[in-house]
Amino acid sequence: MCGIIGIVGQGDVALRLLDGLARLEYRGYDSAGIATLVNGRIERRRAEGKLTNLARVLSAEPLAGRIGIGHTRWATHGAPSETNAHPHASARVALVHNGIIENFRELRAELEAQGHRFASETDSEAVVHLVTQYLAEGLAPRAATARALKRLEGAFALGLIFAGEHDLLIAARRGSPLAIGFGAGEMFIASDAMALAPFTNRVLYLCEGDWAEVTSAGALVFDAEDRPVNREVKETALTGAVIGKGNYRHFMLKEIYEQPAVIGDTLHAHLNPATQTIALPELPFDLARIPKVTLVACGTSYYAALVARYWIEGLARIPVEVDLASEFRYRNAVLPEGGVALFVSQSGETADTLAALRSARAGGQRVLSLVNVEESTMARESDAVLRTLAGPEIGVASTKAFTTQLTVLACFAVALARARGAIAHAREAELSVALAEVPARAAEALTHDKALRRLAGKVALARDVLYLGRGTSYPIALEGALKLKEISYIHAEGYAAGEMKHGPIALIDDGVPVIVIAPGDALFDKTASNIEEVAARGGRVIVFSDAAGLAALGGAAKTAIELPAVDPFVAPILYAIPVQLLAYHAAVIKGTDVDRPRNLAKSVTVE
Numbered sequence: 014m015c016g017i018i019g020i021v022g023q024g025d026v027a028l029r030l031l032d033g034l035a036r037l038e039y040r041g042y043d044s045a046g047i048a049t050l051v052n053g054r055i056e057r058r059r060a061e062g063k064l065t066n067l068a069r070v071l072s073a074e075p076l077a078g079r080i081g082i083g084h085t086r087w088a089t090h091g092a093p094s095e096t097n098a099h100p101h102a103s104a105r106v107a108l109v110h111n112g113i114i115e116n117f118r119e120l121r122a123e124l125e126a127q128g129h130r131f132a133s134e135t136d137s138e139a140v141v142h143l144v145t146q147y148l149a150e151g152l153a154p155r156a157a158t159a160r161a162l163k164r165l166e167g168a169f170a171l172g173l174i175f176a177g178e179h180d181l182l183i184a185a186r187r188g189s190p191l192a193i194g195f196g197a198g199e200m201f202i203a204s205d206a207m208a209l210a211p212f213t214n215r216v217l218y219l220c221e222g223d224w225a226e227v228t229s230a231g232a233l234v235f236d237a238e239d240r241p242v243n244r245e246v247k248e249t250a251l252t253g254a255v256i257g258k259g260n261y262r263h264f265m266l267k268e269i270y271e272q273p274a275v276i277g278d279t280l281h282a283h284l285n286p287a288t289q290t291i292a293l294p295e296l297p298f299d300l301a302r303i304p305k306v307t308l309v310a311c312g313t314s315y316y317a318a319l320v321a322r323y324w325i326e327g328l329a330r331i332p333v334e335v336d337l338a339s340e341f342r343y344r345n346a347v348l349p350e351g352g353v354a355l356f357v358s359q360s361g362e363t364a365d366t367l368a369a370l371r372s373a374r375a376g377g378q379r380v381l382s383l384v385n386v387e388e389s390t391m392a393r394e395s396d397a398v399l400r401t402l403a404g405p406e407i408g409v410a411s412t413k414a415f416t417t418q419l420t421v422l423a424c425f426a427v428a429l430a431r432a433r434g435a436i437a438h439a440r441e442a443e444l445s446v447a448l449a450e451v452p453a454r455a456a457e458a459l460t461h462d463k464a465l466r467r468l469a470g471k472v473a474l475a476r477d478v479l480y481l482g483r484g485t486s487y488p489i490a491l492e493g494a495l496k497l498k499e500i501s502y503i504h505a506e507g508y509a510a511g512e513m514k515h516g517p518i519a520l521i522d523d524g525v526p527v528i529v530i531a532p533g534d535a536l537f538d539k540t541a542s543n544i545e546e547v548a549a550r551g552g553r554v555i556v557f558s559d560a561a562g563l564a565a566l567g568g569a570a571k572t573a574i575e576l577p578a579v580d581p582f583v584a585p586i587l588y589a590i591p592v593q594l595l596a597y598h599a600a601v602i603k604g605t606d607v608d609r610p611r612n613l614a615k616s617v618t619v620e
């Protein structure tokens with residue numbers, strides 16, 4: 014995935030490139046680097062690891078130059094090392110790349126046979142040598158790049174600068190997002206408009222296959238056939254303000270604590286408390302006539318989609334299919350005419366989800382997306398957009414985006430049910446009230462922070478942890494396991510509680526904590542039986558339930574967190590919170606980098 018930025022500026026650009034990269038670090042932090050032109054020559058500074066390492070290198074060896082490109086990397090081809098860090102360069106061209114060049118082996122063999130010497134193991138370096146080769150054959154930078162682009166297979170956003178060309182930056186986009194920013198006498202490129210927010214709010218998004226010649230005076234955009242095209246310049250509402258951690262130790266903790274407020278904001282946009290009805294934004298299709306809903310997402314967003322299946326099928330009685338984007342896009346799924354495909358994504362940029370969106374559109378589906386980033390590619394490519402109002406989520410492990418996704422999906426399910434006449438007004442009113450109470454109940458759930466920290470002390474000692482749940486609590490168990498493993502590096506698995514007897518029960522001994530998500534819903538008694546089965550085998554059960562549930566469990570729930578009693582419909586939103594806090598504290602105890610766990614990135618823009 015990676016984040017890229019470029020500036021054709023007035024003054025020295027190195028520190029501004031660094032500032033922009035800080036806003037792109039959510040896209041990867043295996044290494045970072047910048048390249049500028051100093052007296053017409055390409056100069057680079059690169060460092061393995063997080064951006065702070067590059068900042069140190071730059072303060073020891075500052076870099077001048079009015080034009081430059083920068084990169085923060087999530088490694089795909091080649092280990093995270095300084096040698097593999099971008100920008101990659103020859104004496105004539107320097108390049109930053111987000112994406113994967115799929116035919117790099119073949120290009121590399123061809124270029125090595127022509128005498129090019131590769132310094133890194135990356136796929137990206139092939140593009141540097143390809144452009145260099147065309148420059149050596151006498152083509153000007155623009156023509157050399159245009160020719161090289163035609164040889165590339167895969168996905169990319171590219172930024173290139175050229176030795177001796179102080180006023181030329183070339184940008185290209187295929188598969189990975191790229192924005193061009195318009196300043197006063199200077200121009201910018203970046204993977205997203207947020208990176209450009211401190212510099213300009215006038216932004217043009219390159220369309221698929223576009224490339225552009227960017228100079229300090231403006232940008233000329235060409236389509237994939239090299240025909241000049243006009244793309245709209247938009248004013249973004251993004252602010253350049255640095256998002257801080259406030260008094261919190263980590264962004265993740267801050268974001269967990271923001272949940273009562275952002276769930277409230279999200280509800281405010283989707284629920285009318287006066288009429289006790291759900292009010293979705295206007296949609297360009299009739300909800301009453303949808304034959305099937307296909308939900309597609311990755312990671313935590315996928316688990317939100319899994320919860321939505323129970324809600325939509327249960328309330329609206331419409332068939333729902335849920336799939337991982339990376340599977341869906343290659344599966345040749347059977348999609349009914351007039352079906353709705355709903356893509357759930359915090360970033361709106363996840364490569365697999367975006368590709369799945371395009372394949373669903375090609376398959377004749379009405380495309381709906383649920384995103385947190387309003388100006389994202391998915392939002393722009395959808396027939397209609399639903400929004401989570403979670404605000405910027407910085408911690409790599411998703412928290413408030415997840416609970417706000419659940420909030421909107423719950424509203425969507427109710428709206429579908431109403432449109433199909435499958436729900437009585439009284440029940441809609443009940444659910445609206447239950448939803449409206451979630452912010453207050455979420456605030457109550459946060460009061461268990463200390464108890465969860467104590468519990469985390471035990472969980473942090475475990476090698477393996479099991480999470481169990483039934484119905485809508487099953488995806489919460491999956492999410493709990495994902496949260497724990499991604500930030501604390503403890504192996505964890507989420508299982509449907511009823512499925513435990515088909516395998517995971519073999520793992521149970523007194524060293525494996527078993528965390529059971531057991532709200533007082535229709536399946537509570539079934540889950541209670543599974544708790545007994547674990548306890549009978551000496552397992553260490555930790556139960557999340559309400560007062561009535563815990564009373565019913567008696568001695569089987571020695572270790573428990575008591576959550577407020579709520580309508581079971583909204584329980585998954587509420588029960589996500591202790592699951593997040595437990596993982597957070599376990600990670601802090603283990604001393605990991607909670608906000609930027611190893612090998613992960615917030616926005617995954619490669620397949």
Ligand code: G6P
Nearest residue numbers: 312313314358359360363411614
């Ligand atoms: C990455 C992030 C996760 C996120 C997933 C899907 O793996 O680390 O937190 O859930 O991508 O991202 P999206 O932006 O599409 O929701």
